[in-house]
Amino acid sequence: MAAKLYTEKHEVPYYECDVTNYMTPAMLLNVIILISEKQNLDLGLGADFMEQFGLGWVVIQYDISIDRLPEINETISISTQATSYNRFFAFREFWMKDSDGKELVHVRSTWVTMNKSSRKMVTIPAAALEPYDSEPVKRLPRLKRPTKVEAADDVIEQKYQVRYYDIDGNGHVNNAHYLEWFTDVLPMDFLATHQPTAIYLRFENEVQYGHMIDSIVTKPIEVDGELTTNHQILVGDAVSATATIKWRNHD
Structure with a gap:
């Protein structure tokens, strides 16, 4: 049996876009997380359900492939599927498609459950997995x-x-803010003339209220024929998150 697929239509408002009128990478993360939350609620697995275990879902890694970013006022469909799991990790996929059904974005992600008191990863409760048919x-x-x-x-x-x-x-810090910190360091003229084609993002350590972070990015270079930047977020000497982003010239 295939895992349950959840799909919604979404019209891209201006506040999800940058000066080029395309959705920002950070907003892309916000939108897909919202869709996963809606599936959770639809299956009776919302935040209140997880709270009874003292747990929260936490994403630890993203692998994002982008044909193009959605643009302002465009109506797209967004789907998600909690595909597979083991004792400690769950795998969830997302798709964004245009009105003709062409795939714009494919996101693969790995999740864990975190004990909110100890801040440690714990075994995923069976009751939090069964309704997905993963x-x-x-x-x-x-x-x-x-x-x-x-x-x-x-x-x-x-x-x-x-x-x-x-x-x-x-x-802890919302996932989307990491992408804002990663990309904001790059010059505006670069961001206005380039779109990401791939984002590999991994979270290592929590960033919390009051922390001062350093966002570090390598200057764009050609790697295997693709314009590439490598990123890291530091709190002191500790690496909190890393990313590699591949870019193409904006249409």
Whole structure:
């Protein structure tokens, strides 16, 4: 039996877009997470359900393939499916398609359940998995890891203060803010003339309210014929998140 698929239509409003009138990568994450939350609610597995276990779902890795980003006022369909799982990890996919059914974005992601008191990863409760009809597996699909930023790399760096409104219901920084920090360091003229084609994003350590973070990015270089940037978020000397983003010239 295939895992349950949840789909909704979505009209892209102006506030999800940048100056080019295309959806920002950070808003892309916000929108797909909203769709997964709606599926959870539809199956009776919302935040209140997880709260009875003292747990919250936490994503630890994304692998995002982008044909093109949705644009302002475009009506797209967004689908999600909790595909497979084992004791500690769950695998969820997302798709964005245009009105003709052409795939715009495909997101693969790995999730864990976190104990909100201890802040530690714990075994996923069976009751939190059964309604999805996900496939039990020994090993989940392997997602591509970001390339590390090396000491010898030519980088751009910017500091950010973590604000109250950066924090989500799990008590740490919302996923989308990492993509804002990653990309905001790049010059505006680069961002206005390029779109990402792939984003490999991995979370290592929590970032919490009051932290001062360093966002570091390598200057764009050609890697295997693709314009590429490598990113990391630091709190002190600890790496909190890493990413590799591949880019193409904007249409």
